Amino acid sequence: MRLSRLFGKRQREIPAEADNISHQLLLRSGMIQPIAAGIYSFLPLALRTLRKIEQIVREEMDNAGGQELLMPALQPLELWEKTGRHLAFGSTLFTLDDRRQRKLILGPTHEEIITFLVRHHVQSYKDLPQMLYQIQTKFRDEPRPRGGLLRVREFPMKDLYSFDTDESGLEESYQKMVQAYKNIYTRCGLPFIMVEADSGAIGGKESHEFMLIADSGEDEILYCKSCGYAANLEKAVSKRTSVEGGQPLPVEEIETPGVTSIAEVAGFLNITENRTLKAVFYMADGHLVFVTTRGDVDVNEVKLKNTLKCLDLRLAREDEVSQAGIVAGYASLVGLKGIKSVADESVTLGSNFAAGGNKPGCHLKNVNYPRDFNADILTDISLTREGDGCPKCGESLLITRGVEVGHVFKLGTFLSEKMGAYYLDQNGVQKPIIMGCYGIGIGRILAGAIEQNHDEAGIIWPVPIAPYQVYLGPIFIDKEGIAEAGERLYRELEEAGFEVLYDDRMESPGVKFNDADLLGIPVRLTLSPRTLKNSTVEVKKRGEKESRIVPLEGITGFLKDILMKKGS
């Protein structure tokens, strides 16, 4: 490709709207163009990288036993009403009416469609297992698109669905996909981490996410250096530790006027925060829920939401709390009746806690579980923090940020049951098909790759997903045979099978070098009167400081070597 003809202008200045690095570089390099919030055009350069990522994904899916197909983006809302998932997706679902006022949606994912398909084409255990996938555009009306391609409303995604007869089959499919995913990120040249995850709106049981480590990532990951445990913040658990509080003593009332927060209570009584009980109030699908934890523990709202099995969860407003007869600042579960309650396990890990007295200006000392209070649900709803003990080995957990570029779920049978996707087993017994689903955000890999691989000057593409492998930039192109030599070399490289971006522009060296750096093509070739005189060319790898002079004779072999080399 001739740079003079390449569609998509590079920009010298950082676009004002772009805040994070991949967004800035994608815009500056002329790879994407926004048209509305979270909606972008992919220009030729970006599309080449996208296609390369897709190809790697496709090969790994095929290798793992997947079959590619293509489902419609346009889906009847009816299908979603059948599974009830239109409620879980809520207004994230793009909806529209056709000319007969039939409700349609733009698919945010394809479990409904694929299950419908499979229901019609699978009858017997002999038809299973199956792994079906597609690479297709997904639509999600995200509440807040952000970060360029990191979070958008229309995006290309690979989604594979597995169908098995039993749990061990699902486990096998799941492991095949995990391995395929690992292969994909490795082949793309992108360091990743696999973490335990919450399954969110998709539903289901076990779930893992694949993260590209990057500071701009939206997700927080807790991980253990010594045993390898890693989990998304919303899923992470920690080793729970008990607080020494001594033998249970009789409950005692204390006057605590104006003392409401945990910090104030602890200070007033001269005890540590983990010797108190915290009360937090949520509205779950419109109902007030009393949530209590030990004073040093924060609530993990995702865990709480899963525990309550509710669709909508938010902190309750003051008026909602007082309407329920609760005295904010002095509340506890001691003697409280008629309100749904959830307690974190931490309330059992200690004794003689300080808690609210359920009347203004009053707290209780020596509150003990379960002697003095109980909760409808006792479980882990704690927010794990950096420094907490690893649940597996007890070492201190570390925290980092990542960009989620893949997510695998064990779905089980709830979708197949709702959609009527059954098979007959060897004994002629009808059983629901066991499902798994596996997604990769192709466009997000592109953005994540830039987040991971850049410097002040621009992008540094890993070779396997670079839009072009070689940037060929003759300088002083108007001088003694340079243009001709450039054209000759361009032709030679293309004939040898290299993907070459040929900078045929009449520009100063500085302009060309800066553009080459911005675009991040892995290898830069510079042809100049100086090098040409000795029948040589200057070769510089994008990620390296030093360049070297190489004879034109045999240049294709030389390039092959450095492009193949690992880590380049």
Next chain:
RNA sequence: CGGGGUGUAGCGCAGUUGGCUAGCGCGCAUGCUUUGGGAGCAUGAGGUCGGCGGUUCAAAUCCGCCCACCCCGACCA
């Protein structure tokens, strides 16, 4: 949806106590001179000042309503 911010040429910005033909840098076009890390000079093209309405002799500038986009939070590949 809550909180914050911004809309003036392709990009980055100035101008906003109302006042002349709306400016600057980059980029773009033409010409000459240049050229190993974003060259110089000259000439030139390019604007519904986010939109609608109002106030006024006069609005980018004041008032009202609306829209769009960005950032922080609740959600996700």
